[in-house]
Amino acid sequence: MMEEHLVDWSRAQFALTAIYHWLFVPLTLGLGFIIAIMETIYVKTNSDFWKKTTKFWMTLFAINFAIGVATGIIMEFEFGTNWANYSWFVGDIFGAPLAVEGILAFFMESTFFAVMFFGWDKVSKGFHLLSTWLVAIGSNLSALWILVANGWMQYPVGMTFNPDTVRNEMNNFWEVLFSPVAISKFLHTISSGYIVASLFVVGISAWYLLKRREIEFAKKSMIIGATFGLISSIFIIINGDESAHQVALKQPVKLAAMEGLYEGKKDAGIVALGILNPKKTLTNDEDTFLFELEAPYALSLLGYHDIHAFVPGLKDLVYGNEKYNIIPTSQKMAQGKIAIQALKDYKEAKRNNDLIAITKHEKILRENIKYFGYGHLNKPEDIVPPVGITFYAFHIMVALGSWFLALFALLLFFVLKKDILKYKWLLISAVASIPLGYIASEAGWIVAEVGRQPWAIQDLMPVGIAATDISSTNVKITFYMFAFLFTALLIAEIKIMLRQISIGPNGGH
Amino acid sequence: MLLKNFLNMYIEGFKNLKIGKTLWKLIFIKLFFILVLLKYFIYDDNFKNTYKTQETKIDFVYKNITKDR
16 A cells, blocks of 8 residues: 555655756756857857857856756656656656657757857857857757657557556657647747746846946847747747647646636637636536636637637536537546456466467457556546646746737837836836746646646556655655755856856856 | 867866856766765665566566556
8 A cells, every 4th residue: 555645745756856957947948049149140240249248148058057957867766766657657658758868968968068168269150159059959959859758648649558568669759759749848848948038138138227237238138038039929829829729639627627617618718817716626516716807719719729619628527428429537437447457367368378368358458548547546536637726827827928928029119119228117027027937937837747637647647556655754855855955056046147147248157 | 180179178168167167066066966875875776776677577567557446
């Protein structure tokens, strides 16, 4: 019997590690491109001003990179210790993209990173510029492989379950790589990183303008940051639409939780602003919201690209809806239990070398494998994720994303057409928006990961089965140890960054 | 010649570091913590080390994913 709360502690530890790791990653993803754009201008204009500007932002990039590097390795340790069943069950599907990421990151980032930092005046301008672009592209390609692995957990494709090894084996690499969920996840996640980096650049530039320091440097940096941020914000709306469409098709329970939708309906609207009723449960008739402001038809349109489409609610997905061909979870649980029993019978038949029984049980297993994870659930209601966290995280992300779009547009207009120094409120807003970018990006991950609970691998493995039966005391101790380590790293990063920002673009690196 | 220039780039680069020196110290402390302390003292008791053969690994996971709840 697994210790009480062990799974929750293992989840908390992984969440803590992933959240802290994600504080460092998005800036690397976006700032790399912003630096590359600045250096391209330098190479085109041959102006010392742009060289100095590039070097300043490159220094901040290096601080973030140095503090964040290797923090992701801890998650790999956790896979082996806390999530052994999961690690084995996913087989090479998870391992292959991570291995590609490791090799790619090592060769591309580390090699060209050195040229980018040490190569000024040592290599030709063109080669240095190429290195800078390759660092930016390399870090984004690294993210691709991680997100492909994550996309597979959200929507497992391109594999066959091998009952002899109890592993999933990849049979179609391209199906895993080009899974629509993986692609939309990749695009949505990297563009969120671009926005975080743009907010970082415009925020720091705004701080200089408020201090009446480095005026030209700050204005030019702000133009690049705001332009990059504005383009990224438009792009994230487009790929966010595709992400929501994929969630509607592949993870409808998550979509229902994101919108607090208990009863399915046609012409469904999106709650633009709302407060959930804490008394609402799946089985009572309480109102879902204490207060709501709805945009009509928007959810049907977003989810299914049809304003009149039926959007299933949590009740439809748990208890079934015959009219819309939604099978009840109890039926999936029954099929899951058949799959688990078939696996046991298959193993027994193998031990007895009973060829007829082997074929028979393997057939039953294959027919029911897609609901394997449901066989481990205790009750149909277990498929519902925490609605409150998912709903608020989604709405915080969308609200902040809308604000960033407006902010970038305003900054660009005022810095190009007006004397931005006179608009203190706008500059203060830009500085204050730096942490908001991180909050929005983390909120996006919370929607993606909390919204797919109880699954470690969608429909195949719930988190309770994925976790290893180890001492919860050890997990608690390491949880606090990581909390301390990461907090110390974050404080170090902020302190070093602030010192470098206060030195300004005329300091060295 | 190319290799020599490349190495010189690193050596001179490290020599001329300003903020970079602090960063390298941080990187080494962090790597020591993660790759030595964590790997060998906290996460040494992992699935790979505990179950040495393919058969024992399969047996462990098989029992966990088929046991009655």
